[in-house]
Amino acid sequence: MFLICVNLWLKKMEKNNFQQVGKSKIKVDGQALVTGQPVFVGDFIIPGMLWAKVLWSPHSHARIKNIDASEAEKLPGVKAVLTYKDVPRIPFTTAGQGAPEPSPYDSFILDNKVRYLGDRVAAVAAETEEIANEALKQIKVDYEILEPILDPKNSRKKNAPVIHDEKEAHMPLPLAYEPKKNICAHIDIKIGDAEKTLKESDYVIEHEYDIHYAQHTPIETHISTAYFDVHGRMVIITSTQVPFHVRRIVARSLNIPVQKIRVIKPRIGGGFGVKQEVLIEPLVAALAMKTNQAVCLKYTRSEEFISSRCRHPQVINLKTGVQKDGTFSAIDIGILQNNGAYGSHSLTILCNTGSKILPLFKCKNIIFDGDVVYTNLPVCGAYRGYGATEGYFAMGIQLDEMAEKIGVDIVEWSKKIHISVGETSPVFAALGEGVEGVEQNISSCGLDKCIELGAKEINWYQKRRKTQTGRYRRGVGMVIMMQGSSIPEIDMGAAFMKMNEDGSFNLLLGATDLGTGSDTIMSQIAAEVLGTATEKMLVYSSDTDLTPFDVGAYASSTTYLSGQAVLKTAQKIKEQIKKVAAEMLKEPVENLTVHEGKVFGKKGKATFSEIANYSLYTKHQHQIMAGESHITHKSPPPFSAHFGEVEVDTLTGKVRVIKYVAAVDCGTAINPKSAEGQTEGAVINGISYALCERYIFNKKGKMLNPNFNYYKIFSTMDLPELKTILVPTYEPTGPFGAKSVSEIGINGPCPVIANAIYDAVGVRLYKAPFTPDKVLEAIKKNGNHR
Amino acid sequence: MKIETTINNQKKELNVKNYTEPLLDVLRRHGYVGTKEGCRSGQCGACVVLVNGLPVNSCIYPAGRASGKKITTIEGIGIPNKLDKIQQSYLESGAVQCGYCTPGMILCTKSLLDKNPAPTDEEIKLALDGNLCRCTGYVKIIDAVKLAAKKLKKSSHR
Numbered sequence: 001m002f003l004i005c006v007n008l009w010l011k012k013m014e015k016n017n018f019q020q021v022g023k024s025k026i027k028v029d030g031q032a033l034v035t036g037q038p039v040f041v042g043d044f045i046i047p048g049m050l051w052a053k054v055l056w057s058p059h060s061h062a063r064i065k066n067i068d069a070s071e072a073e074k075l076p077g078v079k080a081v082l083t084y085k086d087v088p089r090i091p092f093t094t095a096g097q098g099a100p101e102p103s104p105y106d107s108f109i110l111d112n113k114v115r116y117l118g119d120r121v122a123a124v125a126a127e128t129e130e131i132a133n134e135a136l137k138q139i140k141v142d143y144e145i146l147e148p149i150l151d152p153k154n155s156r157k158k159n160a161p162v163i164h165d166e167k168e169a170h171m172p173l174p175l176a177y178e179p180k181k182n183i184c185a186h187i188d189i190k191i192g193d194a195e196k197t198l199k200e201s202d203y204v205i206e207h208e209y210d211i212h213y214a215q216h217t218p219i220e221t222h223i224s225t226a227y228f229d230v231h232g233r234m235v236i237i238t239s240t241q242v243p244f245h246v247r248r249i250v251a252r253s254l255n256i257p258v259q260k261i262r263v264i265k266p267r268i269g270g271g272f273g274v275k276q277e278v279l280i281e282p283l284v285a286a287l288a289m290k291t292n293q294a295v296c297l298k299y300t301r302s303e304e305f306i307s308s309r310c311r312h313p314q315v316i317n318l319k320t321g322v323q324k325d326g327t328f329s330a331i332d333i334g335i336l337q338n339n340g341a342y343g344s345h346s347l348t349i350l351c352n353t354g355s356k357i358l359p360l361f362k363c364k365n366i367i368f369d370g371d372v373v374y375t376n377l378p379v380c381g382a383y384r385g386y387g388a389t390e391g392y393f394a395m396g397i398q399l400d401e402m403a404e405k406i407g408v409d410i411v412e413w414s415k416k417i418h419i420s421v422g423e424t425s426p427v428f429a430a431l432g433e434g435v436e437g438v439e440q441n442i443s444s445c446g447l448d449k450c451i452e453l454g455a456k457e458i459n460w461y462q463k464r465r466k467t468q469t470g471r472y473r474r475g476v477g478m479v480i481m482m483q484g485s486s487i488p489e490i491d492m493g494a495a496f497m498k499m500n501e502d503g504s505f506n507l508l509l510g511a512t513d514l515g516t517g518s519d520t521i522m523s524q525i526a527a528e529v530l531g532t533a534t535e536k537m538l539v540y541s542s543d544t545d546l547t548p549f550d551v552g553a554y555a556s557s558t559t560y561l562s563g564q565a566v567l568k569t570a571q572k573i574k575e576q577i578k579k580v581a582a583e584m585l586k587e588p589v590e591n592l593t594v595h596e597g598k599v600f601g602k603k604g605k606a607t608f609s610e611i612a613n614y615s616l617y618t619k620h621q622h623q624i625m626a627g628e629s630h631i632t633h634k635s636p637p638p639f640s641a642h643f644g645e646v647e648v649d650t651l652t653g654k655v656r657v658i659k660y661v662a663a664v665d666c667g668t669a670i671n672p673k674s675a676e677g678q679t680e681g682a683v684i685n686g687i688s689y690a691l692c693e694r695y696i697f698n699k700k701g702k703m704l705n706p707n708f709n710y711y712k713i714f715s716t717m718d719l720p721e722l723k724t725i726l727v728p729t730y731e732p733t734g735p736f737g738a739k740s741v742s743e744i745g746i747n748g749p750c751p752v753i754a755n756a757i758y759d760a761v762g763v764r765l766y767k768a769p770f771t772p773d774k775v776l777e778a779i780k781k782n783g784n785h786r
Numbered sequence: 787m788k789i790e791t792t793i794n795n796q797k798k799e800l801n802v803k804n805y806t807e808p809l810l811d812v813l814r815r816h817g818y819v820g821t822k823e824g825c826r827s828g829q830c831g832a833c834v835v836l837v838n839g840l841p842v843n844s845c846i847y848p849a850g851r852a853s854g855k856k857i858t859t860i861e862g863i864g865i866p867n868k869l870d871k872i873q874q875s876y877l878e879s880g881a882v883q884c885g886y887c888t889p890g891m892i893l894c895t896k897s898l899l900d901k902n903p904a905p906t907d908e909e910i911k912l913a914l915d916g917n918l919c920r921c922t923g924y925v926k927i928i929d930a931v932k933l934a935a936k937k938l939k940k941s942s943h944r
Contacts, residue, residue, distance in 0.1 A: 033885030036820015515884025
């Protein structure tokens with residue numbers, strides 16, 4: 001029955017001759033961006049604006065015994081110095097999640113304790129950045145240095161120092177939280193009987209996988225400006241993915257009403273998760289309150305590396321059991337996740353490592369448990385992939401190893417083991433984001449096609465397992481993946497629309513375009529519904545005073561969730577347009593059709609402009625306008641198969657990716673070029689992460705490479721040949737059949753490259769990144785030099 | 787101190803704190819905010835402007851050295867409703883996501899195409915290697931440069 005439904009949808013899709021959707025429309029904000037218009041936070045200069053600077057902790061773990069800012073305050077041009085004594089002592093989380101957040105309230109705007117090298121000590125607002133920097137030098141701090149924890153394996157030890165010993169630290173939801181043991185989150189789920197079935201499995205592989213710190217490196221670092229408007233309300237212009245969460249969390253942290261705050265998100269210079277963090281807004285707001293002046297705080301590149309947020313490193317112990325026929329008997333995952341000094345996104349990232357990986361595989365017996373621990377290291381937060389990147393690293397490598405063990409080709413085996421249309425997984429219900437999940441059946445899946453097309457594009461069967469000699473050896477690897485689309489039953493997005501005299505529409509969105517192109521995609525969806533051109537949409541997104549609520553840009557949700565809110569809003573507008581047209585044309589509504597910006601009756605027609613003018617000026621005058629909200633009941637996974645070919649230099653250990661293929665099923669690609677762009681950006685970020693991005697710490701926990709010279713990210717000369725293949729399916733619950741696409745692409749490169757290295761030189765790498773030193777060491781140890 | 791320059795073909799006197807003040811800060815202070823700051827150490831290319839036609843990282847370029855020279859910023863390439871062919875190509879190719887690296891990318895593209903109207907893929911990659919982009923994976927940026935080369939060639943034949 002279900003399959004029939006889906007087939008009907010597919011047939012319907014084929015019949016649908018989309019005019020706006022499925023076209024690579026030019027970005028609605030594109031002209032402003034290519035001409036360098038003042039659209040980013042740093043471009044808004046307010047007369048008399050002060051510049052803020054932060055004093056950073058030189059110690060990994062210390063208590064502030066005494067802090068004296070009097071000399072700094074005396075400096076001419078200094079307008080405010082804040083220490084923990086000057087800000088409310090209200091615990092909150094910087095994680096920009098729905099309320100109440102499933103992250104511990106363990107942060108203060110400023111505290112009397114510092115928990116990592118790079119933690120905040122004090123903040124200054126001054127007339128110039130130079131004066132602010134000078135003032136920082138004048139602040140005298142007397143520290144009581146405490147023993148730090150610099151290895152997550154030591155966090156849970158019996159006599160380990162307690163990082164969050166403050167009495168206020170707590171979890172706002174009834175979830176496991178034991179700060180006295182340095183545990184900021186815990187999960188423990190059992191489905192079926194994995195212990196027993198593992199023992200009875202024909203093949204069992206167990207291994208530990210170690211995946212590392214990384215930074216998002218948006219080219220625009222964190223920046224916020226706060227000022228008071230003519231009514232004494234605080235306005236915060238900020239580079240954020242979550243403007244509505246910013247408003248709520250700033251209100252909490254400073255104990256001021258939400259009513260007193262307006263948050264404006266202009267254009268954002270990249271986020272990738274790091275701006276899902278309400279990181280600097282409370283501090284900037286506190287400085288603006290203290291000075292009654294506009295204040296701007298912008299992180300330097302070094303501060304962005306050390307004192308913003310990173311990817312959560314995980315040590316994953318993975319054990320899988322498989323029967324001779326290739327079916328799974330059990331999967332057992334144990335995770336130790338390092339959250340750094342604060343618990344942002346701790347539990348939800350951990351959950352995602354399970355919930356975005358385990359349902360992909362047909363397996364009824366599962367153990368999934370993990371601890372998230374505090375350490376005195378840089379703080380982790382949301383990062384594209386959100387736990388799934390970490391999980392696929394382990395799972396992707398282990399499946400490649402398993403295929404070899406049972407003697408099947410990984411490509412052929414992959415087709416047999418994954419979830420398909422009409423099927424469900426017990427994991428969907430068992431594991432959500434911090435809480436229990438939501439049961440769902442898969443209603444669209446193009447994974448087989450992804451595997452088939454990807455294998456063909458990389459020329460798998462000619463390249464796999466080739467005997468080679470010589471210095472340079474080539475190999476191919478692959479992985480299959482899924483992600484989700486929004487957080488079901490939790491996330492909400494809303495839209496508002498009104499019609500203008502010339503048949504254009506204002507589309508007001510809570511959805512937060514952070515460069516992904518969501519403003520354009522929302523315009524295409526609205527235009528498709530209304531039978532008009534995308535160019536007729538005037539989009540304004542994310543201003544807490546002017547646009548409806550939206551949770552923001554995260555969890556691969558904007559197209560699927562907010563897109564549906566736009567679709568519903570546009571449908572309402574369409575009904576109103578038809579009603580007016582019926583009156584104008586003196587025909588019943590049933591007779592009317594809408595396309596090409598006009599309403600056609602059996603006898604006559606009216607243009608949108610005529611209809612708008614009629615409704616505004618002629619008779620029964622009213623504004624054609626509507627708003628709608630949407631929550632999702634499912635989180636349909638996009639699916640993807642990645643393939644890569646690498647060349648390993650056996651003399652130096654350097655790995656070069658020759659070709660990379662990402663085949664992805666994101667349902668209907670509303671804007672194909674944007675969907676490709678999301679995939680290409682995610683893949684190159686992933687390859688860069690797999691091969692060269694890493695945090696180097698000294699013995700005190702100081703990150704030693706906070707710049708692009710020593711923290712290398714891929715640039716044009718590093719590019720492999722990259723091929724993106726969009727595999728169309730139709731997701732019945734998404735707008736015009738769409739699912740998400742933004743995150744999934746980053747999860748592939750780590751396992752694909754590890755597997756390709758194995759194919760090339762016969763060594764398995766379990767610790768990322770695959771830098772030449774590690775590859776060379778592994779080759780020397782056990783390379784079989786095929 | 788004051789320096790005389792030509793910015794986007796207009797003579798301009800700039801107020802400069804001292805010889806070594808970064809050109810980036812001077813330009814932004816004088817309203818050329820299309821020039822972006824990404825690292826302040828010449829490692830990301832977001833602040834690229836052209837000085838006498840050559841791309842420089844304005845965050846580490848002493849403003850004093852720009853005295854008497856011709857500076858081109860993104861504002862001098864094209865404006866809304868009057869886009870240059872390179873800007874148009876970036877949009878048509880889907881080469882712009884967040885747009886923060888875009889001004890620097892476009893200026894480097896202009897510098898390349900002015901000298902080499904038909905660059906190979908390798909030449910394009912080399913020309914843009916100093917410009918970091920975290921959104922696009924560069925694929926569509928390279929497409930945009932090729933499209934721009936094609937468009938410019940077409941127009942020069944007319």
